[in-house]
Amino acid sequence: MEAMTKDLWVFVETNEDGTAKNVGIELLTPGKLLAEKQGGSLVAVILGENVEKAVNMAGRHGADKIIAAEAPELRAYSTDAYTEAICKLVKKYGPTSMMIGATNNGRDLGPRVSCRLQTGLVADCTALDIDEESGNVAWTRPAFGGNLMATILCPDHRPQIGTVRPGVFKKREPVENRAEIIREEIHIDPKDIRTRILDLITYMNSENVDLEGAEIIVSGGRGVGGPEGFGPVKALADALGGTVGASRAAVDAGWISHAHQVGQTGKTVGPKLYIACGISGAIQHLAGMSGSDCVIAINKDPDAPIFDVANYGVVGDLFEVLPALTEELRKD
Numbered sequence: 001m002e003a004m005t006k007d008l009w010v011f012v013e014t015n016e017d018g019t020a021k022n023v024g025i026e027l028l029t030p031g032k033l034l035a036e037k038q039g040g041s042l043v044a045v046i047l048g049e050n051v052e053k054a055v056n057m058a059g060r061h062g063a064d065k066i067i068a069a070e071a072p073e074l075r076a077y078s079t080d081a082y083t084e085a086i087c088k089l090v091k092k093y094g095p096t097s098m099m100i101g102a103t104n105n106g107r108d109l110g111p112r113v114s115c116r117l118q119t120g121l122v123a124d125c126t127a128l129d130i131d132e133e134s135g136n137v138a139w140t141r142p143a144f145g146g147n148l149m150a151t152i153l154c155p156d157h158r159p160q161i162g163t164v165r166p167g168v169f170k171k172r173e174p175v176e177n178r179a180e181i182i183r184e185e186i187h188i189d190p191k192d193i194r195t196r197i198l199d200l201i202t203y204m205n206s207e208n209v210d211l212e213g214a215e216i217i218v219s220g221g222r223g224v225g226g227p228e229g230f231g232p233v234k235a236l237a238d239a240l241g242g243t244v245g246a247s248r249a250a251v252d253a254g255w256i257s258h259a260h261q262v263g264q265t266g267k268t269v270g271p272k273l274y275i276a277c278g279i280s281g282a283i284q285h286l287a288g289m290s291g292s293d294c295v296i297a298i299n300k301d302p303d304a305p306i307f308d309v310a311n312y313g314v315v316g317d318l319f320e321v322l323p324a325l326t327e328e329l330r331k332d
């Protein structure tokens with residue numbers, strides 16, 4: 001399919017309360033740069049039933065245009081309805097590329113849309129650029145089990161579609177909403193939707209770890225020495241109102257679940273504060289947390305590479321440093 005415009009689309013997924021999911025807003029940041037390089041507009045595409053809050057958020061975070069498509073069938077995510085809606089819009093407007101956040105729904109939607117449109121999909125990207133020579137989007141993603149980073153171009157397919165990990169990009173500072181808003185009424189035949197949402201139940205358990213959205217993360221590595229070593233890590237995280245992260249070494253040892261893993265084969269995070277405790281700073285760990293605003297490293301080895309990326313470093317035993325820090329914080 002030929003692209004009719006040079007526009008770059010970001011699919012902005014909505015939450016149940018009609019707000020935009022973080023990743024959709026984050027993607028507007030690289031989207032703006034890439035759209036400018038491509039000579040097109042940055043378009044946020046929002047589907048749902050009541051999407052005003054998400055429209056406003058997208059407008060305030062840099063979208064030039066917003067396509068807001070509302071229909072009762074789009075109230076909650078379903079593969080059939082969302083695929084149908086996106087494909088109809090793509091055929092009508094002809095974007096050159098489209099980014100989708102790699103949430104559970106985004107990972108479902110991207111492949112279905114790309115298959116329906118007979119184009120390609122680059123899944124789970126962690127970096128984006130424009131290839132100067134060809135003008136195509138250069139999608140970078142971990143490959144071969146995370147052992148190398150592959151940059152992929154899709155020269156023959158339009159739109160070029162990719163899913164992008166949450167937490168990789170930072171949201172822009174909000175500005176006045178000047179976006180052109182295009183309202184679309186999408187007709188979706190209820191008969192075409194093969195699944196029906198009967199009820200939405202929010203299920204929270206210990207595995208529901210929102211590292212990507214966390215503003216403060218306290219992570220433990222092999223240096224914590226065992227599952228009980230996460231006690232002081234968690235105590236500090238609680239005192240700061242933060243979330244517990246971990247290195248792969250700690251996860252592989254079975255001390256904490258994979259839901260907490262930060263890094264190339266874990267989650268990509270971008271908190272305001274990242275405290276690395278007993279983590280050496282391997283390149284694969286740094287790949288997941290180097291977008292943090294401020295990094296504090298606590299390690300007893302003064303030569304640990306984590307100190308190269310840390311804003312503040314404490315050379316010492318985490319079992320002494322963490323309880324002392326937690327106690328100080330609890331005094332306030």
Ligand code: FAD
Pocket residue numbers: 145146147220221222223224246247248249250261262263264265266267277278279280281282283284285288298299300301304316317318319
């Ligand atoms: P180590 O490297 O063993 O470091 C432990 C640190 O703790 C040391 O620096 C030591 O000085 C310090 N220490 C020990 N005791 C104390 C103490 N009492 N007080 C203070 N400091 C102490 N790793 C990830 O983290 N995330 C990933 O997603 C990831 N993906 C990978 C993908 C691939 C394909 C490969 C090959 C590797 C991947 N890794 C990943 C693994 C990575 O290469 C490292 O092995 C891992 O990050 C090391 O974890 P660590 O820093 O906790 O352990």
